Amino acid sequence: MLEKRKEKKMLEKRGYSIKLVLLLLVFFVAWLAMDHPAPLQAANFPDRPIKFYINYGPGSSSDLMGRNFAELLSKELGQRVVSTNKVGGAGSLAIAELAKARPDGYTIGMLTFSPMTITPHLMKVGFTPDDFDYFGVFGEWLYGLYCAGKHPWKDVKDVVAYAKANPGTLKHAYASHANAMPMLLLAEMEKLDVKFIPSSGGGETEAALAGGHFDTGCRHPSVVKTFKEDQIRFLHPAGNKRWDDWGRGDRPTLMEMGYDINVRSFIGLGVPKGVPADVQKILIDAIRKVSNDQRTKDNVFKLGLYPAWIEGPEFERLIKDGFKKMGPAVQKLKK
Numbered sequence: 001m002l003e004k005r006k007e008k009k010m011l012e013k014r015g016y017s018i019k020l021v022l023l024l025l026v027f028f029v030a031w032l033a034m035d036h037p038a039p040l041q042a043a044n045f046p047d048r049p050i051k052f053y054i055n056y057g058p059g060s061s062s063d064l065m066g067r068n069f070a071e072l073l074s075k076e077l078g079q080r081v082v083s084t085n086k087v088g089g090a091g092s093l094a095i096a097e098l099a100k101a102r103p104d105g106y107t108i109g110m111l112t113f114s115p116m117t118i119t120p121h122l123m124k125v126g127f128t129p130d131d132f133d134y135f136g137v138f139g140e141w142l143y144g145l146y147c148a149g150k151h152p153w154k155d156v157k158d159v160v161a162y163a164k165a166n167p168g169t170l171k172h173a174y175a176s177h178a179n180a181m182p183m184l185l186l187a188e189m190e191k192l193d194v195k196f197i198p199s200s201g202g203g204e205t206e207a208a209l210a211g212g213h214f215d216t217g218c219r220h221p222s223v224v225k226t227f228k229e230d231q232i233r234f235l236h237p238a239g240n241k242r243w244d245d246w247g248r249g250d251r252p253t254l255m256e257m258g259y260d261i262n263v264r265s266f267i268g269l270g271v272p273k274g275v276p277a278d279v280q281k282i283l284i285d286a287i288r289k290v291s292n293d294q295r296t297k298d299n300v301f302k303l304g305l306y307p308a309w310i311e312g313p314e315f316e317r318l319i320k321d322g323f324k325k326m327g328p329a330v331q332k333l334k335k
Helices: 002-035 062-078 091-101 113-117 157-166 177-190 204-212 222-226 276-290 295-301 312-329
Strands: 049-053 081-085 105-110 132-141 144-148 171-174 195-198 216-219 232-237 267-273 303-312
Touching: 049 062, 049 204, 062 105, 062 157, 062 276, 081 222, 091 105, 091 267, 105 113, 105 132, 105 204, 113 222, 113 312, 132 276, 132 295, 132 312, 144 157, 144 177, 144 222, 157 177, 157 232, 171 177, 171 204, 177 195, 195 222, 204 216, 204 232, 222 232, 222 267, 267 276, 267 312, 276 303, 276 312, 295 303, 303 312
Parallel strands: 049 081, 049 105, 171 195, 171 216
Antiparallel strands: 105 267, 132 267, 132 303, 144 216, 144 232
């Protein structure tokens, strides 16, 4: 009788142990499911709104392009694409937020050249170029060298002569680090002592230039349509082509003037690294279609950019090559 009781207790204990193991197994599986969610089914994507990070403020060219793009992308995907401005860090804050987002395809964002290739060499940012999957470029920013209308300067030679005759006097305003690059490279080549002064945005730079508070700036082609020559004077394109499309093909490039300066900058789209391939394909196909839509091209051109579609792998190469090249060139901005 005693032996039967002992055997019963042993069986009961074993039963409790099995139940405990099963309970722990259930918790473990639940934890795995939370930490490692099941793969998304592309057939159901997207089934809720998509957040779209814009890395510059409302009213900026990036914002106006982004909102137009989001509207067309919403129609293409059959789901709302919600534009969200995240401003700060010279355009890098929104990109840092994108890098931290869950890689499920429901957060996409602008990946722009200057915050990804220049800014990380000047300040701490919360990302590296390896933190993203790149979808493609839909526009190329153009930069031109402008001067305040109060100066009688007709070309870059006049600017250089003034800067050499007045060391430390010439003030160059820049809204983003790409806006500083043409003058920075010129100053390095000609051994000029130039003051680089950051502004809060392109609008502030242009207003201050027109008011004669700064001497030079590097801005987009839209300025030639917005300001008169006695307010802001366009001197030269800072890229490898003249601005025929904006009616200023008469002005030679800085390269034509003898300076090896060709500043390029791009606006593209991407997602945090790790979005499932089938979901990426849905997004890329839709983004490619919207990028090549004439309405997008017209809007991009109106805002002073060249409409362009560059596929993701080439866009990624441009960013990573630019990151390597820009490091040594921007050290002067730290001084």
